[in-house]
Structures are given as C-alpha cells and as structure tokens.
Amino acid sequence: MVAPLNVGLIGFGNIGTGVLRALATNGALITPRVPHPIQIKRIADLDTTTPRNAPYEPGILTNDVDALLNDPEINVVLELTGTMDFARELIDRALKAKKHVVTANKALLAVHGMDLMRTAVDNKVCLLFEAAVGGGIPLIRTLHQGLAANDIQAIRGIINGTANYILTEMTERQLDFNIALEQAQKLGYAEPDPTFDVEGHDTAHKLAILASLCFNQDIRFEDVAREGITRVTAVDIAFAAELGYTIKLLGIAKRHPDDSVEARVHPTLLPSDSRLASVNGVFNAVRIDGNLTGPVILSGRGAGPDPTASAILSDLMVLASAKAEGGLRREMRLSVATGRKKVRPMDDLLTAYCIRFGMMDRPGAMAQILRALGEHNVSVASIKQPFRQQHQESFAHVLVVTHEAKESDLRASLKNIETLEVNRAEPFVMYIEEMD
C-alpha cells in the first residue's frame, strides 16, 4: 500500500468541513490522479463537540494543536483558522518543522506572506495558497505556471463577491447601497459587519497577493490605496450608465517602465462593453495582461465551501505529487522578494475621474468648482446635474467626468474646492478605467 499524504487540519469551520465533504464526494476520482492518497489524519479545533456536516473519524478531532504540529507523520498542515497572529505562529512553526503548509488565509498572506514564503524556502518546504484568491478559479497556479513566460503588465480584477453582488443589485434594480447590503446580508452573501468586504479590505488583501506574484515585489496590504463602495449611490450608477460605464469595485495593479507598481482598489467606471463589466453577482473575474498572451481572463465563483475546497485540494494534490518526486516540488515563480518593492505613490497616478460634488444650487456655483479644477490642470469632459434633493432646495449633486489628470493635481483642486462656500459635501471620487 502506498503511504498517504498525511494532512493535519487546523480550524474546523465552514471551509474545513467543505474540504472533508469534497474529499468524501470526489475521493474516488482524486485518488487515481495522485501518487499518494490524501488523508486527513488529525483535525485541531477549539470546538470539538458541535456536529459537522462532513464524514470523519471522531477520534481524529482534538483541541490540542501542539499534538498535531508535533506529529512527525503529518506531512502537510492545512491552516483554516481565519486568524492573524495565531495563524502566523502556526504556519511558522509548521514550516520550521519541515511540514508543507496550505492556507486560504489571504489577510495573513497580504501582510506576512513574503516572510512566510522565505521561511518555507529556507526549510525546503512549500507554502501553497490557491484558495486565498478567487475561490475555485485557479488563479495562483495560472500566474505561477501557465503565464510564467510572460512579462505581466497589469492585473485587474473583481475579486470580492459581496461587493460585486451589492453593486450588481444596485445597477440592475436601481437600489440604494443600504437596501442592497441588507439583501446581501439576508442571503448570507454579506457578514453582519460588512466592513471588510464593502470597504475594500478583502479586495486589497487579494490584490496585494496577486501583485506580489505578478511583479515579483514585496507588495503588502499597506501598499494598496483603498476606497470602498459605501458612498456609491444609485444615481452615480445611473449617470455612469448614461456615459456607457458600469461601476465595479476593481482591484488594479500595474507595473510602470521604471519598475514601480501602482496598486489600488476603488469604485471604478469600466466601459459597459468591456469584458469585466458583465461579470455580475457573486462571480469573480481577473484580467491578466501578459506581454505575450495579451489579455487573459479567468472567472468563476470566488467564495463558498465547495469552490474553496476545490482550490485547497488542488494544492494538496500538488503536494502528493511532490511527495512522489522525493520532496519539494519547486513551483515556478514563487516570489520571495522580501523587502524588494517600489510602490508608485497615488499622487503620481494619471487617470480620468468621475467626481460627485454636493454644492449650493445657485448661479455660478458650478463655475467656481470648474475654475478650481482648471487651476490645477484638471480638465472636464462632461458634467451632469442628475437631480435636486427635494427636501433641501438649495443643495445639488453634480457629477463631473474629467480627462486624464494627475492624482496630486486632482487632490490639490479638491482641497481648494472644500474651502469654497458653495461646496457642501465631501467630493466623492471614482476612477475611470478604459479597457476592452
């Protein structure tokens, strides 16, 4: 009998349960595809009593994480705790004990990923994380292998299903943000505290991981400029649609000729006939522009126990093959560029904007705002005053689309505008991303 790949699972929640269920469902098909069968040998979780909707030997569940980490027969630690410091320590210990690690912990990877990868390399083991970005879409492996010969110039993605569901509902049914959010919460697509998703943290975590792999730089969460979707209104969406754009929460990372990397997450106006604009609901999609391939787009379900289990099992299958090959399987291109990075300041960004102003509704008010923009070289492409607040006759929203301008110029002009008497609300800036 062939020795199994022994997996120690830490964190027996929704995803861990999904992995066990998927192994039970697809095991007969997975086993002949790998040289060593995949076996969950131990499971550690604080909660050892709540029944889980998955088959497992009760004896393998323990609350003693040390017993799992110290078990010399465990080849792989599967970290699914959803924690930060605790997970970091676990993974660090596992790698130093020469165990491979598989994790879906994007928040951890976006902050400490490079350090952990360095530890993995030093200990000649693998740290794999296909499930960290894009759920069931095999994004990480595509970057490491399928597109490995390319100089990747840009990566742009809709990588948070919650935000995309909310924006899709707002767009298709003219809902306000709060109504769409409530609906997402009722359907289980949004957490009771939705901050993480709707403020763009999750997208920024994933973008940091993708950008560091694409550009071989140590891009972390803190390097990603970020604005969430909470201020987007149905009016913004309708105005964008009139101009031929669709609003998405987009993660954008690009490398410039001087090797600097821009990385940003914000409400973005995409041409409505562009390939990413039609990605709706909880679907994720990522567009990667390689210098040989041109645009390659991958899309699918970005979350949920089954898609995530698919990604985790693909990592475990790689490790089962590696075991047969006598140890470490060198994944091409695993970036370990600890410390090496050149983040492009947002001030240097050159792009077109869509800005919503809230101002006094009186003659000359708009002129003052346009003058302030013009004084900082921000030239205007179109203007729209979509409606008047009925209960507040002296107040008007105005949407302004600019030509390309430097972010520093835009911000300087906005600073001036905020001192104007006619300005009555913090201007809301969205970004325009031209693409096909």
Add this chain to the structure above:
Amino acid sequence: MVAPLNVGLIGFGNIGTGVLRALATNGALITPRVPHPIQIKRIADLDTTTPRNAPYEPGILTNDVDALLNDPEINVVLELTGTMDFARELIDRALKAKKHVVTANKALLAVHGMDLMRTAVDNKVCLLFEAAVGGGIPLIRTLHQGLAANDIQAIRGIINGTANYILTEMTERQLDFNIALEQAQKLGYAEPDPTFDVEGHDTAHKLAILASLCFNQDIRFEDVAREGITRVTAVDIAFAAELGYTIKLLGIAKRHPDDSVEARVHPTLLPSDSRLASVNGVFNAVRIDGNLTGPVILSGRGAGPDPTASAILSDLMVLASAKAEGGLRREMRLSVATGRKKVRPMDDLLTAYCIRFGMMDRPGAMAQILRALGEHNVSVASIKQPFRQQHQESFAHVLVVTHEAKESDLRASLKNIETLEVNRAEPFVMYIEEMD
C-alpha cells in the same frame, strides 16, 4: 554554471520563430524563474535559407532532423512541423529516445494523442501540449492541476478564432457568410482554404483533446459530431437575436450519469446574456463546469505566434523544473485511457433545435412540415418566416424553434420532410444550448 534544458526545435515556421523571439524578449525574466535555463540547441527545417524574424545562431539550423533526434544532449524535442504522419513518427522516435516532447499539433493529438501519451509514460518522459488548445489561455494545465479535484460535468467552448471572427462580423454588421469570410481572409484571420476552420475540424480536434482530459476517456476526432458554419446566414443570426440568442460555433462535451460522453461541434444558439455569448472576434473562451467549482471560464487570444509561444514556453519551464527534480515531473491527471471510451450516439441527444426550412410558399405547406415534426414527437416552440426570396416568389424560408426533442426523432422527421413536395431545400439544423 547550471546545465541548460536543451531544446531541439523541429519546424521553423511562424510559431517556431515566435518562440525564439519570445525567448529573446522575455529571457531575462524567464531564466530566474526556472532552475535550468532554456536553450534552443538545434533547429531542423527543410528550409534553411529564408531569413527568419528572430535571433538565432545560424549554425544551429539544419535540414537534418536525424542529427537533432540523435543528439544525446537534446532533452526536449519541440515539434512544430504542422504535419501528421511525419510529426507522429518524429514524436514517437523522440519519446523512445527518452526525450520529452512539447507540441502544438492539435490535429495529431486529436487522432493519435492517447497512443503517444502511452509511449511517453512507458518511456518515463513527458508529452506536453499546452499550446494545442486555446493559444495563450492556460487551459490544459488548468484541467490537469487547478481543477484536478473536480468531477467535470461539461466543457463548452469557443475555440476557433476564425469561425468566431466570421460569426461576430456577421452578427454585428449583418454580413453574409461569404463577405465575412473574405474579410477574415484579407486580415489574415482565415486561410485561403478555410475549410479546416469554418467546417469545424479545428474545433473538433481541440474538443477531442479537452474531452479526453476532462473525462479520462480516449475521445478522438472521429468521435466528435461536427457541422460547420458555412450554411449560417445573416437571417438566421437576426432571427436568433430576436429570440434572445447569439449564434456561435460551440464545441460541447458532456458526461452523462452512465459515464457516456457526448461530444459535438456545431452552430449553436446561446442565450445572448450568457457568459460565452459576449466572447467576440478572434477571442476564445472555454467554460468548464466542475462539481466543486461550478462554472469556471477562461478566455483570451486563441492563436497567434506570441500567445502560442507563451504556452510553449510554459511547457518548457515545467520541464526545466522537472529536470531539477531529477527527471519526470508527473503532471496530475495526464489521461492515458487508451481505448477506454463510451461515446454517446448523437441519436440519443436530447436538446432544443433551431431549424431553417426552405419550402414552397403556398397555403398548407407549413402545416405539412409541422405535422411531420409532430408525428415524430418534435414539438414546436416558435415559428418565423423572415422573408421571401424576391426572385423566386414561390419559395420561402421558415425558421422553427423546437422544444427539447431526441435527435433520432428530429432526424426521422426531417427524412420525412425531405420527401414532401413542399420541401425545397435541405433543412439546416442548429442547436440551442441553454446556459447562464
């Protein structure tokens, strides 16, 4: 100095030249990503004199393919001859000489792929072919690795850029097939003899490869039912659009509960808001439905020297890593199911159809056709008589959409219809594929 991965290139045409150019352009980026540098050591081609648009040492170009195959220092043979029997013999000899083989030869693989894979396994070397399907889209590796834990239920794709370009032009600009074809030929998207692309051979080749990998069966070109796009008219497209459908040349392969596989290529009506319907021009896209992931869609440029070079180089990079690991890298799931297959007869297909009849334009003619359909349990969902041939007053085209029916019933009814006096042309059958 680390020993290189020595590649012997056979066939120095458009694609081979593209590979050399890509290596020159991206070499500085590829080399640190692999443990052994990739070196084109020898090139064999009958034409050793025509200048190529790529940098290479003139001394490595030879017309002596045996010298290349017999060179013990060559680790990998890159077969880009575009031939059938000759390529088969080359690959067979290379594998038996314990050389890995990389090829983009889909026509060969669709006919002899399983036999060659068996030879590769027997000789403990790899046969890789990422470039055979989908150009720069890393489809093969995604099936082998990223989605390896899934029970794949269906694969559906737009995998011929020429046919898709022609149908897109016909759709967007109301062109007839011949005009769109001429245009494609002028732009270099279609060959002077376009049969291979427009009659669906190329799509069927690629579908056979994908189906055999997805379903681990020995599905070959001859097992794929096939109908090209030459009979599609602008009127069909307009009628489909009215009903909410877009016509694409789709390759469809599905596994049924009894493990039988249906594999077919034909003009297909897709819902216009479905994910594949908006894939236009020379772009390819494939939708893979895994039981864990749900639908995963990959799209990008399906042809051209640069995207193809990207795929070939990713195979060579895998082999460079394999070399570091001491030989064979076991790609998960390389199907070698020689001889094992269960092809579902087209007669058993259950689907909805869109059929164009050409009949005498006289009272009762349509009734006769509907009666013949009804007699074979083919029930009609809608009927449209789009126009009368002006020069031929007694002749009318009629488009009929059916509910789901068995292909054998449809064919029996069409046989009857062809004996009717009112029938004046061979009915043209398109297929409806409902999907999101």
